[in-house]
Amino acid sequence: MCEPVYKAGTGYEIALMTPPEYVPAHLMLHHQKKVTVSSKASKKFHGNLYRVEGIFPESTCKLSDFLYKPENRVTWDKSLKVYNMVDKIDSDTFICHTITQSFAMGSISPRDFIDLVYFKRFQGNMNVISSRSVDFPAYPPSSNYIRGYNHACGYVCSPLQENPAHSKLVMFVQTDMRGKLSPSITEATMPSNLISFILNAKDGIKTYKAASGHGRHHGGHSSFLKKK
Template sequence: MDLIADNISQKVWSYHQDESGWTLAKNSKDITVFWKPSGEYGGNLYRGEGIIEDIPENIIPFMYMPESRMKWDKALKSYSILEWIDEDTAICHTVTHSYGMGLISSRDFVDLLRIKRYDGGIVTTNSISVDYPQCPPSSAHVRGHNNPCGYVCSPLTENPGHSKLVVFIQPDLGGMLPDLWWSQPCPITSSI
């Protein structure tokens, strides 16, 4: 698992460094979302950016610890850490709500999560879906697959006490999705 976690950390960091080919999808007062074709699968890689009033060491745990994540991520029905591999690496299980009065089934994801720190106070989360025998697929949900994804949180030197948070997601939701799905904003990206 260490090799996988290290590779995913490098991949998410490479997304953060890549400034080319992004297309603007959404721009509001608080967040900007871009997309580009994914190099991992047939869908898109999404990049959301915003400024948060706090430091990375406080923000990043808020993004992945169950007691915090369930407070802010309204797309989730449940979220838990199944196993801590070491102090910076865990296996997580995420279950989403169904959408469109049940037209879109609930999805679940089992992900390897690695927290990584970089010079300058930058803290990241880095995730990818993995097979985890202790949490097999269930008929209650469609098993989705998260391609390399994560958060990069950087302190703002020009505005101490604030950080830039960048999220990268590229989920393969699996299962059958009605045509209606593609004509509406993606519930995952609209909650960014």
């Protein structure tokens, strides 16, 4: 599913996502509003690797740009209450601190995560945004939240074959929520949460386009990353 690469100068190993055609088939869980969620047992932890697919009426460049930039993530991603870039390594790589909302009517309390995020372009206009949790001394675990862990995950954005002006998004998630949480609760809530993420992203990119002048975008993803 991913290819480990040590990126010089970062001190971190980057786990690059594998394009979706090379990922073994998952067990179908849900298909709702043209969003498909499937899963299989993760090889990284005692939990599931989820695969989510959705179609966006946006170019691959615009979609990956929107998903990559951290500034307005919490305005559209309703699963999060905090998403901050805490260290910009270069134009393609940054470290973020996120805090989730509670889920399942409070059965899953908020978690926080420290993730390394990496953007890479491939041939065929395919863009991949990879991420995984890392240790970052400036943001140690606190007593306020349970520190979760994201094993190699991310987004694969590629042109839709029958309509290259639109994009296919394939998202991989393998999140260890940690804490005293029954796996059955996570498995019961994760599919609907992932579908909501795709639907929220579709609404969010529409709102962003309207606010930025009917779809005018900057030329590249790196322009959105500014040191805070």
